Every structure is written in C-alpha cells, then in structure tokens.
Amino acid sequence: MKIITKELIYKTKGDSEIIDLTLDLNKLLSESKLSDGNCTVFSVGSTGGITTLEYEPGLIKDIPEFLDKIIPKYDKYFHNETWGDGNGHSHIRSALFKTSLTIPFSKKLFFLGTWQQVVFIDFDNRPRTRRIIAQFIGD
Template sequence: MAVRTEEIQVATRGNNHVIDITDEVARAVSRCGLRDGVVTAFHVGSTGGLTTTEFEPGLAEHDIEAAFEKIAPADGRYVHEQTWHDDNGHSHVRASLLGPSLSVPFVAGRLTLGTWQQIILIDFDTRARTRTVICQIIGE
C-alpha cells in the first residue's frame, strides 16, 4: 500500500457557493500513479464542506441553498456571532451538518462515481476566500 497527498486550491465567492471539484480530485488521483485504492478529500476549515450530487444549476444555484436556509437560516440567532461579533454562525452550523470530508474509491486510476455524480465543495462563509482541499490517496 502506498500513500500520496495532493493539495487543491479553490477560489470561492462565499455565501453558499457550490463548486464542482471532480476534475481536480480526478487529476490528483491520476498524478499519484496508483491504480486502485481510495481518495479521501478533506476541506480545511470550519465554514465549508464536501459531498456528492448531480452538479446542475437548479441544485447548485437554488435547491442546496434553499435546503440549508431552512435548516440553519442566515438571519437566525447564533450565540457564535454574539461571542465573536461576526456574521457567520449559520456558516459553521451548515458546514458541521454537511461535513468536511468524502471518500471515493478508484479503480484502474478512475474515480468510481456515477454518471450524474460529482464531487462538490460548498463554501458557506459570508465572504470570498481561497479554500484548501487535501486529497489523501491510498492504494496500489
């Protein structure tokens, strides 16, 4: 078994920006030179997260944000904001619910994603940032 680590940088707009990072993760797997194994993608930070979905405008630009708005409304009352005098309590709650990491098997050097399944990063914070995703690739 071998372990390789790759880092991906992603520029975001914040405010529920959904970004398809499938190609970047696939390139990381390709660069590692391993044929079969698993890649774990980990978002560094507490106001963003990773998952899979069908990346299309209805989901990416509306439905995901609408769902999280019901669960953790942006205009809700968050003790975090009172503590730190900021405006992103909902961002932390949303990211905690989504989670920071995702594992995807790869076979013959290719991610085993479904036809309509992409890896997405969601930046819940209230401002633009550069996000880091660590890809830990284990295989042979």
C-alpha cells in the same frame, strides 16, 4: 501501499457557493500513478462542506435556497455573539455536511455514478481562499 497527499486551492465567493472538484480530483488520480485504493477529500476549515451531488444548474440554486430555510443566515446564533463575525449559520451547515469524504477507486477510475460529482460548498459569509486536501492511499 503508497500515500500521496495533494492540495487544491480555490478562491470562493462564500454564501453557499458550490464548486465541482471532480475534474481536479480525476487529474490528481491520474498523476498519482495509483490504480486501486481510496481518496479522502478534506476541506481545511470549519465553514465548508464536502459532498456528492449532481452538479447541474437547478441543484446549484436549490441547495442554497433549502439551506436558507433550515439554517437561516440571519437567525440568532450564539457563535455570532462570541465572535461578532455573523457566520454562525456557516459553522452549523458545515457540521451537518461534514468536511471530508472518502471515494474508492479502481483501475484509475473513481467509483462515482454518471450524475455524481464531488463538490465543495463554501458556507461562509464572505469570499475566502480555500484549501482542499486530497489524500490517496493505494497501489
């Protein structure tokens, strides 16, 4: 069994921008020389999320709009009083979405549905440089 850890870097805009990681993860899997195992995808930081969804224009608009309804940007958050950075909503969204996801693979292919992509969502209220870790464990 081998463990291979890779890092992906993305420049983001924030405000619930959604970035499709699937092609980059497929490339890393191909380069890994592993055939079967698991890949854990992890977002470094506390204001982003990793999930799967159908990466299409409608959902790219729907998700931020839905999040603004259930976790509004401009509500009162005690975090904002502590740090004054105005991103309390970002931390709550990240906690609900989680910062990691594990995807099994076999014969060098991820077990993903036809319309299922792995995405990073940047919930912060400003542009950032984001680190995404992909750790492959397998043979």
